[in-house]
Amino acid sequence: MHKITTLDDHWMGRPRSIGTALLESDGHYAIVDPGPGSTLHTLRKELGARGVSVGDLDALLLTHIHLDHAGASGALVRENPRVAVYVHKLGAPHMIDPSKLLASAARLWPDNLAELFGEALPVPESNLRILEGRETITLGPRKIEVAYTPGHAAHHVSYFEDFEGVAFVGDTTGVRIEGHPYVMPATPPPDIDLPLWDSSFARILERQPKRLFLTHFGFSENPAAHIAQFQERLHRWMETTEGILQAAKSDEQAMACFMATMRAEIGQHLPAEEVEQYVATAGLNLSFLGLARHARKRAQAAASVSKTTS
Numbered sequence: 001m002h003k004i005t006t007l008d009d010h011w012m013g014r015p016r017s018i019g020t021a022l023l024e025s026d027g028h029y030a031i032v033d034p035g036p037g038s039t040l041h042t043l044r045k046e047l048g049a050r051g052v053s054v055g056d057l058d059a060l061l062l063t064h065i066h067l068d069h070a071g072a073s074g075a076l077v078r079e080n081p082r083v084a085v086y087v088h089k090l091g092a093p094h095m096i097d098p099s100k101l102l103a104s105a106a107r108l109w110p111d112n113l114a115e116l117f118g119e120a121l122p123v124p125e126s127n128l129r130i131l132e133g134r135e136t137i138t139l140g141p142r143k144i145e146v147a148y149t150p151g152h153a154a155h156h157v158s159y160f161e162d163f164e165g166v167a168f169v170g171d172t173t174g175v176r177i178e179g180h181p182y183v184m185p186a187t188p189p190p191d192i193d194l195p196l197w198d199s200s201f202a203r204i205l206e207r208q209p210k211r212l213f214l215t216h217f218g219f220s221e222n223p224a225a226h227i228a229q230f231q232e233r234l235h236r237w238m239e240t241t242e243g244i245l246q247a248a249k250s251d252e253q254a255m256a257c258f259m260a261t262m263r264a265e266i267g268q269h270l271p272a273e274e275v276e277q278y279v280a281t282a283g284l285n286l287s288f289l290g291l292a293r294h295a296r297k298r299a300q301a302a303a304s305v306s307k308t309t310s
């Protein structure tokens with residue numbers, strides 16, 4: 001029996017915001033991105049509805065360690081101490097000791113961190129399987145290849161399974177709620193890096209996956225068209241952000257201008273209630289902060305080059 005199932009974590013009571021993929025292969029079970037601590041009860045229910053318990057899980061495959069993807073990992077290990085937790089080497093220290101991760105999350109969500117993401121317990125080092133990319137994980141007879149796909153986060157990996165040709169890409173190919181045509185960037189601080197991100201698109205496409213699975217949310221059936229649309233939009237949003245930063249008198253004004261501009265763009269593609277779903281799921285205000293940080297780094301690098309050449 002081989003199956004891939006989408007589990008809806010109903011984050012903040014909203015369907016199709018955060019999804020966990022359940023992979024089953026001849027009685028072996030893995031999940032990709034268990035989601036945050038705040039939706040652990042929903043995950044348990046979703047698994048139970050498929051006749052699977054937390055104790056049945058052999059592996060957690062983490063695309064990256066952001067709380068909306070990996071926050072529940074420590075609690076799952078506590079419940080099932082034999083589960084293996086796969087994570088990139090740059091993310092691993094923050095799974096063992098999440099205090100820095102939680103401190104930086106508290107800066108981004110000062111008012112409601114616990115409500116949004118719940119608890120993030122540490123993962124014992126002995127449960128971690130450290131990845132760099134190019135590994136092959138076996139789940140029963142199924143083989144899952146790992147590729148290093150930074151850009152959204154420096155420690156982001158994607159997983160490619162060989163039975164159905166599905167690529168689990170986390171946030172590398174943006175936010176696209178299953179069934180909708182619009183693909184939206186999610187670019188929170190501090191790691192956003194467009195040149196690295198471009199190389200990750202190439203790394204995904206060269207494996208010719210048949211379908212993508214996005215944490216936000218679900219399957220996308222045409223990987224090449226999806227990535228082409230996303231890559232073009234990501235670079236355009238970057239340029240728009242640079243223009244806004246140059247024209248704005250303050251950071252507050254720049255953020256307000258960015259939010260209004262992007263909301264208007266999204267509204268051209270989606271009905272009003274879906275616009276809000278996208279904006280909340282991706283954290284549009286955080287996307288501004290991440291792009292602005294990258295823009296300033298680019299400007300500084302350009303300034304230091306022109307100084308040394310003049």
Ligand SMILES: [Zn+2]
Binds near residue numbers: 068069216
């Ligand atoms: Zn995410």
